[in-house]
Amino acid sequence: MASFHSSHGLLLIVVLISSLQFNLKAEPVKELFPFPYHGGPLLSGNIPVNLIWYGQFSPTQRAIVLDFIASLSKPTAEQPSVASWMNLTAKFYQVTTIPDSLVLSLGKEVLDENYSLGKSLTSAQLYKLAKKGGEDNLINVLLTSADVTVEGFCQGRCGTHALGTGPMHGNTNSKFNYIWVGNSEIQCPGLCAWPFHESINGPKTPPLKAPNGDFGLDGMVINVASLLAGTVTNPFGNGFFQGPQEAPLEASTACPGVFGKGAYPGFAGTLLVDSKTGASYNANGINGKKYLLPAMMDPETSTCTTLV
Numbered sequence: 001m002a003s004f005h006s007s008h009g010l011l012l013i014v015v016l017i018s019s020l021q022f023n024l025k026a027e028p029v030k031e032l033f034p035f036p037y038h039g040g041p042l043l044s045g046n047i048p049v050n051l052i053w054y055g056q057f058s059p060t061q062r063a064i065v066l067d068f069i070a071s072l073s074k075p076t077a078e079q080p081s082v083a084s085w086m087n088l089t090a091k092f093y094q095v096t097t098i099p100d101s102l103v104l105s106l107g108k109e110v111l112d113e114n115y116s117l118g119k120s121l122t123s124a125q126l127y128k129l130a131k132k133g134g135e136d137n138l139i140n141v142l143l144t145s146a147d148v149t150v151e152g153f154c155q156g157r158c159g160t161h162a163l164g165t166g167p168m169h170g171n172t173n174s175k176f177n178y179i180w181v182g183n184s185e186i187q188c189p190g191l192c193a194w195p196f197h198e199s200i201n202g203p204k205t206p207p208l209k210a211p212n213g214d215f216g217l218d219g220m221v222i223n224v225a226s227l228l229a230g231t232v233t234n235p236f237g238n239g240f241f242q243g244p245q246e247a248p249l250e251a252s253t254a255c256p257g258v259f260g261k262g263a264y265p266g267f268a269g270t271l272l273v274d275s276k277t278g279a280s281y282n283a284n285g286i287n288g289k290k291y292l293l294p295a296m297m298d299p300e301t302s303t304c305t306t307l308v
C-alpha cells in the first residue's frame with residue numbers, strides 16, 4: 001500500500017495551517033523521538049465518528065464498519081480487542097505530554113445511495129460529500145461503493161485523510177477531519193484489500209480469508225483503521241509523521257503490510273485464526289465481530305507494534 005494522501009488533502013491542510021489560528025496547545029518540537037514529532041496538537045476530547053455511505057452497501061456490509069467504529073471505545077471481554085488497538089495511540093500522547101482524553105464514539109450515518117454526484121468523483125467532490133456528516137469537531141468517514149471511481153483511487157492510494165473547515169465561531173472557523181476510503185473489491189483488491197486478495201505488486205502469496213466474509217469491506221476496515229490512526233496522531237499536518245509533509249508516513253502507514261509478528265513482504269505475520277470460518281484476524285469487536293487491524297508505530301522506538 002502506498003501513500004494514502006492526496007495532494008488535495010495536503011493542500012487543505014497547508015492552507016488551513018497558514019490561515020487559521022488554532023486554539024489548541026502545541027508542544028515545542030522535540031527532536032530526540034525516534035518517530036518524528038513536529039510539535040502540533042493531537043486529537044483530544046470526545047469526538048464522534050460519522051459514516052457517510054456513498055452508493056450501494058448492504059446492511060450487512062454497513063454493519064462491518066459500524067461495529068468496528070463502535071468497538072473503538074468499547075473493550076470486549078475477548079482479547080485482543082479493537083479498543084486495545086486504538087489504545088496503541090496512547091503512547092503518542094505520552095511522549096508529547098498532551099493528555100490522552102480522546103474518546104471516539106460512533107456518530108450518525110448518512111446514506112447517499114443514489115449517487116447524488118455520479119459514479120466518478122474528484123477530490124473536491126469527496127470533500128463536498130464528507131461535509132454531509134457535519135462540520136464541527138468530528139471525524140467524517142466517507143465510504144464509496146465498489147462501482148464508484150475516485151480521482152487517484154487504485155493509483156497508489158486506497159483512501160485519504162484531510163482537514164476541512166466549517167462555519168465561523170467567533171474569530172475562527174470550526175474544523176473537522178475527514179477520511180475517504182473506497183471499496184476496492186472490483187477495481188484494485190490486490191492493492192487495497194491485501195492480504196485478503198493476491199497482491200498486484202508484491203509476492204504472490206495465497207490470500208487470507210476475510211474475518212467478516214467480505215474482502216472488499218474487510219479491506220476497507222484496514223484502510224479506515226490506518227487512516228484513523230493517522231488522523232488522531234497527525235490531525236493538522238504537524239503531528240507525528242516521517243518523510244515529506246506532502247507524502248507523510250504516519251502512525252500506521254509507516255508500517256505497511258504488517259499485521260502480526262514476523263511479518264515480511266508477502267506475509268502479513270502470524271495471526272489468530274477463527275476455528276469456525278478459517279478466517280484470519282487479530283482483534284475482537286462488539287457483536288462477535290472480528291477484524292484484521294494494521295500495525296501501529298511505537299513512537300519511542302520507531303518499531304511497529306502489533307496486537308498479536
Ligand SMILES: *[C@@H]1O[C@H](CO)[C@@H](O)[C@H](O)[C@H]1NC(C)=O
Nearest residue numbers: 075084087088089090091094
Ligand atoms: C493504554 O495504553 C497506555 C500506554 O501503553 C497504558 O498505560 C494504558 O493502561 C492503556 N489503557 C488501557 C485502557 O488499556
Ligand SMILES: *[C@@H]1O[C@H](CO)[C@@H](O)[C@H](O)[C@H]1NC(C)=O
Nearest residue numbers: 055110111112113114115116
Ligand atoms: C433512490 O432511488 C430509488 C429508485 O429510484 C428510490 O426508490 C429511493 O427512494 C431513492 N432513495 C433516496 C434516498 O432518495
